[in-house]
Amino acid sequence: MNSPIPWVGGKAKLLWIIDQLAPAHYTGFVDVFGGIGTVTLNRPRHPGCVQVYNDFNRDLCNLLFCAREKTLPLIRELDFLPLQSREEFELLKRFLKGEDFTQEFLEEQLAVAEECFPPEDATELKALLQGRAEMADVRRAAVYFRLLRFSFNGTGRSFGGRPCSLRSFFHLIWSCSRRLEGVTLENRDFEELIRLYDEKNIWFYCDPPYVKAEKVYDVDFPKEDHLRLHRVLGETKGYVMLSYNDCPFIRELYGDFYIFRTSRHDAMSHKEGQEYGELIITNYDPRRWGCQIFLGESVKYSLIHEPEERERRW
Secondary structure, eight states: OOOSSOOTTOSGGGHHHHHHHSOSOOSEEEETTOTTSHHHHTSOOOTTOEEEEEOSOHHHHHHHHHHHHSHHHHHHHHHTOOOOSHHHHHHHHHHHHHOOOOHHHHHHHHHHHHHHSOHHHHHHHHHHHHHHHHHHHHHHHHHHHHHHHTBGGGOSSSBOOSOOOGGGGHHHHHHHHHHTTTOEEEOOOHHHHHHHHOOTTEEEEEOOOOTTOHHHHTOOOOHHHHHHHHHHHHTOSSEEEEEEEOOHHHHHHTTTSEEEEEEEEOTTOSSTTOEEEEEEEESSOGGGGTOOOOBOSSOBEEEEEOOOGGGOOO
16 A cells, blocks of 8 residues: 655565564554554554554654544645745745644643633634644645655655646545554654553564664654664564664664565665665564565565574564
8 A cells, every 4th residue: 555645765665575574463563663654554454453653753643644534624735735836845845844833832822712701702712723723734734745745755855846746646645544544643752652552462663764864864863862772672572673774883783683684776876776775673583483585586685693592582
């Protein structure tokens, strides 16, 4: 299932290996760095299985929330937001940086209405404020959606320069709305989220910003956060899977985990046939469920590191 949102570093091309190396049985799935939701949207539904999407990017979470809970208003808002030039694109970026009807602002306005107006007037005024807040969420989601769709490679930072009919993506928004039913949407720091949901049979999938590629994602994820992520995952009771770029720092950092290597086409490279090395890291051995090393004409992976016997948990 395709996500309605374009995104640099999306995991559509890695779904095959994520499925291949997934634990056989789990009672909950937590997408810790959910991004555009590709992995969450493509996980099969199991009766009684808890599903959680999380991302620290508030705009991504708001967009998926509006796609699920305010589908018609979002589509209507998208239909009335023309964008055909670089100037309009820059205007949308300024909107996201500045105009923001925050929850704190809403609570402040509601308090003033309660204090300064007669009860019947305060009730009417608060209803108007609540309605404005809901539309601000939808408007912000529509702006962010357009910003990504019209940007180069879904980065949201540079104008792609090619025309784009948003109506062609409406069916994806509808599909996303239906698939996200019953999924818990979170907007938390990864450590807080993992500790909140950590249980023995919970499967945590982590796709953090890649090392030395944080600027591509336009997020602040320094070395200390990579170390903090490793520390909290090393203490986790449940199953853990990570995807990372293949680099010496990550290979050394996750020496107490199983490490698989694969490669895919580098969409950010202008050289034809350029490959990008990726690591899939787990705190369990997928071979215990009969998983075989898969070799195909276009995709392949290999186990390149096993933890020492004393470090194995599963």
